Amino acid sequence: MKFKKLAICVSTAAALGAGLVGQAQADAMAQSILQVSNFTLLSSPGTPFTGADFSTISFQDQLTNTANQNGGSDFHFASASTFTPVVDALQACVGTCVSPENNFTPAPTPPVITYSRSDSLLTGAPILVPPVPLGANASTIGESSVMGGASGGSTSAISLSSAFKFVLAHDADNVQIGFNANDYLRAWTSAGSLPGTLASADEHWTLTLKDANGATLVEWNPDGGVGTGTHTGLTEIADACLLNRTVSAGPDSPNAPSSCAGAFLATVNFTLAANTLYSFAIGHSVQTQASSVPEPGTLGLLGMGLLGLWAGRRRLMAA
Numbered sequence: 001m002k003f004k005k006l007a008i009c010v011s012t013a014a015a016l017g018a019g020l021v022g023q024a025q026a027d028a029m030a031q032s033i034l035q036v037s038n039f040t041l042l043s044s045p046g047t048p049f050t051g052a053d054f055s056t057i058s059f060q061d062q063l064t065n066t067a068n069q070n071g072g073s074d075f076h077f078a079s080a081s082t083f084t085p086v087v088d089a090l091q092a093c094v095g096t097c098v099s100p101e102n103n104f105t106p107a108p109t110p111p112v113i114t115y116s117r118s119d120s121l122l123t124g125a126p127i128l129v130p131p132v133p134l135g136a137n138a139s140t141i142g143e144s145s146v147m148g149g150a151s152g153g154s155t156s157a158i159s160l161s162s163a164f165k166f167v168l169a170h171d172a173d174n175v176q177i178g179f180n181a182n183d184y185l186r187a188w189t190s191a192g193s194l195p196g197t198l199a200s201a202d203e204h205w206t207l208t209l210k211d212a213n214g215a216t217l218v219e220w221n222p223d224g225g226v227g228t229g230t231h232t233g234l235t236e237i238a239d240a241c242l243l244n245r246t247v248s249a250g251p252d253s254p255n256a257p258s259s260c261a262g263a264f265l266a267t268v269n270f271t272l273a274a275n276t277l278y279s280f281a282i283g284h285s286v287q288t289q290a291s292s293v294p295e296p297g298t299l300g301l302l303g304m305g306l307l308g309l310w311a312g313r314r315r316l317m318a319a
Contacts, residue, residue, distance in 0.1 A: 026148025027190040029111045030288035031141075031257070032183075032201040033104055034243070038135035039179035039282075041126045043172050045267075048134055049127040052169070055275070059164025061122055063089035069116040069144070070094075080122075083129045091119040095145075104141045106257070109188050111145040118142045118286075122162075136162070136179075142201070144290040148190070163281040168274050175268040177207065177220070177234070181241060182261035187249035194251050196293030202246035203286045209233065209268075212277040222264055237265040 041049045051057070058081070065076045078089035091101050095115030099107065102121050120140045125132040187199040209218035216232065223229030224242040231239075240262020249255050272278065 026146075026193050026197050026292035027111055028144075028146045028193070028197050028199040028249070028290035028292050029107075029109050029186065029188045030144045030199040030201040030249075030290045031106045031109075031186045032143075032203050032286035032288050033106060033139075033141045033185075034183045034203045034205065034284065034286050035104060035137075035139045035181065036205070036284065037137045037180045038124075039126050039138070040135050040177075042176035042178060044174050045176055051127065051129050053127075053172070055167045055169045057164060057166040059083075059162065061087050061162050062159070063087060063120045063122060064159045065089045065092035065118040065120055067092040067094045067116040067118050069114070069146075083125045083132045085123060085132050087122040089120050091117060093117045099143075102139075104139045106141075106184055106186065107143060107145065109186065109257075110190060110254075111147060114145055114147045116144045116288075126162075138162075138284050140284060140286050142286045142288040144199070144288040146290045146292045148193070148197075148292045159283075159285045161281065161283055163279065165277060165279045167277055168272055170274050172272040175272055176265060177268070178263070178265040180261075180263050181205070181222075181243060182259070183241060183243065184257055184259045185245070185247045186255065186257035187247045187253075188255050189249045189251055189253045191254050192252060193292070197251040197291065198249065199253075199288075199290045200246060200248040201286070201288045203243060204283060205243040205285075206283045208281050210279045210281075212279075217270070217278075218268060220266060224260070231266065233270065234266040234268050237267065238263045239266075240264060 043049045043053055061080045063078045067074045072094040074092040074094050076090040076092050078087055080087045093115065096113040097115045097117045099117060102119060118141065122136065122138050124136045125134065126136045128134050183203055185201045185203065187201050189197045189199055205222065207220040208216055210216050218233035219230055220234060221230040222239050222241065222243045224239060226236045226239050241260035247258055
């Protein structure tokens with residue numbers, strides 16, 4: 001009889017605790033995707049640069065994928081110093097990642113698994129150098145997903161950069177820079193989640209041209225408006241999206257995603273002189289972070305379980 005009473009007390013306590021857990025939510029997800037396509041350098045409107053336009057040219061492409069979560073980490077790197085059709089860094093993943101390599105589609109929200117992942121891919125070239133396809137395409141994704149019930153966090157960061165130094169074989173007026181881009185940002189936390197449940201996602205894209213002494217001649221940070229934002233040394237013709245931004249979510253913020261797609265085009269305001277060394281660089285990166293904390297239901301399960309065991313022991317002693 002004493003054992004039966006103890007079993008009843010423990011079962012009741014567990015049921016109460018489980019009920020509280022069923023009500024608890026502490027999920028968070030952050031996603032950032034930035035894809036630039038058909039990035040091309042034009043010697044004049046409609047005419048791409050070719051290898052013959054340069055007396056010397058050297059460059060370096062670098063892709064870095066990093067993922068971290070709850071003390072675990074993963075890292076992958078790739079680089080190229082010659083024009084090549086594909087530069088691909090392996091996906092970095094910690095946790096339960098089900099997305100295949102080079103999948104730049106956001107996972108559905110609410111999250112169903114806990115993970116952190118980042119991935120990047122670079123194809124094509126910004127100037128005409130057969131057999132490499134004309135037009136550089138750069139894709140990056142970072143995702144951090146945390147399911148509730150325990151403290152935890154995840155971050156994913158990607159850095160994709162391209163830089164080259166060149167000397168033109170001839171003067172170049174009306175040089176143009178053109179590309180297309182689309183982005184997707186989401187910072188989401190579950191409805192009813194409490195302080196400590198957070199998410200953030202950001203993206204950065206910038207272009208610079210410098211002289212041999214390191215002085216900046218051109219700087220472009222697209223902000224979604226023609227003639228606004230940072231566009232030193234060039235005239236904007238098309239600027240469809242803000243490509244340098246951050247979205248964030250505190251607790252209880254099941255936010256909708258923010259996305260944009262469109263064309264970008266600008267003309268350099270000065271003549272690029274022959275026999276002059278220039279350096280050109282593009283920075284392209286995304287980062288995400290998500291974290292959650294134990295909710296009252298999780299703590300309630302432990303508390304009610306301990307209370308049930310204590311009550312059962314008291315009843316046994318009194319019987």
